Amino acid sequence: MGTEFFPSQDFFKDCIIMLETGSPYGNVLAGLHELRALDAAGMFRHAAGIITGQLSGEEENMMVKFLKYEACREDIPVLSNVDFVHRTPMTVVPMGAMAEIDCSCVTFKIMESGVVE
16 A cells, blocks of 8 residues: 555465444544455455444445445445444454454354463
8 A cells, every 4th residue: 555564465365354433533534445445355255254343334334335336346245333442341352363254153253372372
């Protein structure tokens, strides 16, 4: 995304992307711009799924339209309104651990330990 520190597109292959909010600053248009910037960096191209925090109806509608018409990822599973990030109760999700979104059972599973002994 314009710096040498942002990961390459390959980094996101088969990853589940976790987004804290659908619209930063309470502005749905700002959320759309954020999604477009992440898409331009290739984040959604090969991702395996998306998990979001709480979304309003307007935010959810914007995300669905963005994924379908702009990112061309109508196939990507999205698990929304998850109690993680800055919500109560706050679920801790280990970064980098193998995880799975199962749409048929509507579940999210962390498949390996997030702690190294």
